[in-house]
Amino acid sequence: MRRLALSNLIAVQVLVLMVGVGAIAARAADCPNKWNEPKPITGKGAKKADAIPDFEKKAKELSKESKCRENKCGEDKGVCRALRTATQSCSGDDKTGWTCSGDVRVGCFCLEQKEKGQIAPAPATPPTPGEAACPNKFDDPKDAIGTSDTSEAIAKTAHDAKIKEYIDSETTNCAKHKCTGEKKACRLYYTTTEPRCGGGKSGELTGWSCKSQFRAGCFCLGDEEQALARAASGVGESGAAVSLPASPVRNVESK
Known part of the structure; x- marks a missing residue:
């Protein structure tokens, strides 16, 4: 009898645990x-x-x-x-x-x-939106890299120029898409990570680099x-x- 009671108790505890885990999983929506x-x-x-x-x-x-x-x-x-x-x-x-x-x-x-986010200003001369709808989503991140054979400061400047290049390009790309609704436009919301810089002189080799990640997203947002x-x-x-x-x-x- 004791073995039967113990078995029943264990079965009940396992069932309660499974129900609890299932409830937690059900609450975790995408x-x-x-x-x-x-x-x-x-x-x-x-x-x-x-x-x-x-x-x-x-x-x-x-x-x-x-x-x-x-x-x-x-x-x-x-x-x-x-x-x-x-x-x-x-x-x-x-x-x-x-x-x-x-x-x-x-x-x-x-x-x-x-990742840290920011909304880019609209282009100085916005293009006329086409028929393609604003994606309203983020893309996958991509690397932004700046290098220099001279100094880390120059590598950082090259990195910052690459970020600006991405922002300018993606801002124009977003503006080409259309949104519906008053005072809404397809605008660039982008994220960046802090650049990591390194390098120096090692024997006859000299070089520095700065690298971060940039993620673009086109969204219908107010002006x-x-x-x-x-x-x-x-x-x-x-x-x-x-x-x-x-x-x-x-x-x-x-x-």
């Missing part, structure tokens, strides 16, 4: 790899320096609500990270208080943790949307960007 629709956010404070962080705090909450990290990515595809874009306009004065409002868009994408850069101290909640827009916000001080 990373969406797309942007959600933007949501309006308003931050308030006695001073502008208070209103902007209040706006950012509420934008950060949207990233947490997206629960990107609960989704899965394929092997060697990174982790499901939350990216954000925002528009922001501040108005008010120090007597009556400040209000900063705008739209925040969150998206979940399979990216490496070391005024800016990427929110990752904080210098690292990744924020749910791997999301946590600092203010890379370009200056529009400030309107009431009279």
